Amino acid sequence: MEPEDGGNQTAVVTEFIFLGFSSVPHGQAFLFLLFLLIYLISIVGNSLIFTLIQLDSRLHSPMYFFLSHLSCLDLCYSSVTVPKILVNLLRQRHTISYNQCMAQMFFLMTCAGSECALLTVMAYDRYAAICEPLRYSHLMSKKVCVPLATASWIWGILDSAIHTALATNLSFCGANRIDHIFCDVPPLLKIACSDTYVNEMALHAASVFVSLSPFLLVVISYVFILSAILRIRSNTGRRKAFSTCGAHLVVVIIYFGMANVNYNRPSAGYSMEIDTLISTLYCIITPMLNPLIYSLRNKEVKEALRKVWLGGQKEGYTFPHK
Template sequence: MGSPNQSSISEFLLLGLSRQPQQQQLLFLLFLTMYLATVLGNLLIVLAIGTDSRLHTPMYFFLSNLSFVDICFSSTTVPKVLANHMLGSQAISFSGCLTQLYFIFELTDMDNFLLAVMAYDRFVAICYPLHYTTKMTHQLCVLLVAGSWVVANLNALLHTLLMARLSFCADNVIPHFFCDVTPLLRLSCSDTHLNEVMILTEGALIMITPFVCILASYLRITCAVLRVPSPSGRWKAFSTCGSHLAVVSLFYGTIIAVYFNPVSSHSTEKDTAATVLYTVVTPMLNPCIYSLRNRDLKAALRKMVSRNIASYQ
């Protein structure tokens, strides 16, 4: 066993999603399509909100931040998958692997926090509509997002440093499409008990606390909506909540399945499928779920596109 502060391995090999050439071609096209859809859809949201003064409200401020995070989230893993396929290489350096791991932790936490903040924003808007502007001030919104970034960075730094102290002495093959914490812990020849304890305690607290806040917010929202006399008003509110809760369920369900179980109980195939859902599919769904049914945002998108077309004529 090597020194606890050094690794004898200078790079890892990412096996990707499949070793079959025909499946690799199909997966390359699928990942490329999903990545382009993710970047384009979320970038349009950011631009539309930034250029339309009518959308400079707390709800759209949080949505634009969520779209930005989703672009970064998808860009942390998918471009490396596409580049490896095009170059015919599976290698990623040890430092590159830790960097990728850091951003995965950071951006996962940010998605987690922003989903909770958006739920709180909807709770205030529905349960305290007369006090919404005084409660959800610009200063509070900025503080919530900035605080989320600080906590997410500190949490990511903690787990990355814990991973950096481990030794990797022999096997360097990662049966995954990016450097995730679970397969890395399996490869380590050091004692990973501290890493697992921190994931199941501090990591669980970081993930579960916003999730509980989301549930509490929607419980209060449901009680308030049930008191609305208009059936159409109740249906509209429940429909919006259903979309958000669908994303929350997908996001938290896959993360809990992958990270908050003992390493020995994990399956490579199940872990890979779950991580594809929350790292690739969920960011792509963000524009559809939060925007396509939003009349104000669709109007802002049409206005932005029309203005750009007119400028080229």
């Protein structure tokens, strides 16, 4: 076992110790129940949305096609971090092996990058539906939607592969105490004893290309969308258009806001409590909120749930063809 105080500069780190819950040593049972509840809501909510979209043909439209990918991403997002947190809350020492830490970081950043890209694609889908309704079937045909969804996953994998490869080259000189509750790039850079300049530059570059740039594209899309909505003369039409975009806009603001705060901050960072809170909101709470915000309040999803529950389905809208 390597030393935990970093005193031996030649020691090889084989495991890390999380300090994220060290300030609440007597609240482990409460935290376990809280994270278990969050995880169950996230798993049930996202699984329900994904299943309904597959079962109900009326939900086989581009918007729900991308939403099914978002639900799948959020399932992965929650499962990458929360199970290990739950296990550690049942143990006296909150540890993770070096290899598990690198794997957790890889899948975490894959989900983060993929979700940024997917939310941008979903904004483009809403732009096409509202601003180009006559060309919507052509712009968002199956031949377009499938490559866009695939590219979103590949985008996240490539970004994650770069950060993970750079992280495996870091030296920790026996320092293995992480001021966090799961493995992520910023807390690992804090305890590394080797030069982290390249890692930090890669992190800032990713915050621009993987997070900030997609967010700006979403903003541009919504400028055009809002402009088109305001030109609608019917109040009913405006309300319907706003309702189809409002939930997505809320998810975008929450997710991209937390992402930029989490990865694009001063090198000194914030306190351990603030770091843990931001990362928990970004990586754990958001996947739980997405199905509640985006889907479970949607009339079509509620109707699909009722039909599936009653054991009957009606034929409806299908994927547009070119």
